[in-house]
Amino acid sequence: MRKPNSTNSLNETRLIRNCGMDYTLSIIGGRWKPTILFSLIKCKMRYSELLKCIPGISERMLVAQLRELEKHGMIRRIVYPEVPPRVEYELTELGHSAEPMLNSISDWGNMHREQGERAELQPESLATLAK
Amino acid sequence: MRKPNSTNSLNETRLIRNCGMDYTLSIIGGRWKPTILFSLIKCKMRYSELLKCIPGISERMLVAQLRELEKHGMIRRIVYPEVPPRVEYELTELGHSAEPMLNSISDWGNMHREQGERAELQPESLATLAK
DNA sequence: TAGCATACTTACTTTTTTGTTAGTACTTAA
DNA sequence: TTAAGTACTAACAAAAAAGTAAGTATGCTA
Secondary structure (H helix, E strand, O other): OOOOOOHHHHHHHHHHHHOHHHHHHHHHOOOOHHHHHHHHHHOOEEHHHHHHHOOOOOHHHHHHHHHHHHHOOOEEEEEEOOOOOEEEEEEOHHHHHOHHHHHHHHHHHHHHHHHHHHHOOOHHHHHHHHO | OOOOOOHHHHHHHHHHHHOHHHHHHHHHOOOOHHHHHHHHHHOOEEHHHHHHHOOOOOHHHHHHHHHHHHHOOOEEEEEEOOOOOEEEEEEOHHHHHOHHHHHHHHHHHHHHHHHHHHHOOOHHHHHHHHO
């Protein structure tokens, strides 16, 4: 599904090589990865638990993002040879090393979201808020 | 170009509302925004200077990402009423407030990229490296 | 009067990401 | 023998992001 010689792909590759931030975002970015990572920071979880605790994610998306996180060494997949099957996911050392960074990204967002939302309101609504 | 009631869009909206990290990434993520932000951290720049110093970016992409950064209050657009026109872009207060976070993202990437690349090498290449 | 410089737009195409639906494999329990 | 539980896969469709190519406006300068 990736065309290795498209401009798009070549640009991405070059940015990932030259820009630390692009490299990081290629690992922790994407629709569901932040939520998955924050879930696994708290504790390891089974596939079905992740599915339940992340509203809106589909099985395909969950598997895809887990596989990518695993490929980049952020999480570990532990299979228990039982029936019915049991598979647990947990952060690796590398995953844990990202915690401070993940928190700083999250904190910045939580701190500035309200201001951003308020700035988009009309003066009238602002007055209402101020009461 | 956005379908406001697609599952995709609804999922994104919900994540941005509930997850600080997704909110942040919706502002600083995307193909060229990291590079633009790091360029402007150093000093303010003209449109044409950004175009020159960011290899591979097209005019359409540069404008699009500048507009989004401006919309979210990260940068300021300063127009000088001259001919030929002159337009400068600089970080706002909000933009500067993100610097520590941007640096932590960049640093984590630069620190782990080598290890990640090395881990993907064959043992033979590793031995070569180790010499 | 044609060309130049700057900072863009617009219309369109390609590529990538995300979502939908319907399976699969295995074993146990009813 | 049929259903149930778990952790997936595969084929396909929709949506979004990124890229391409050509054009716009302005006033100066040759």
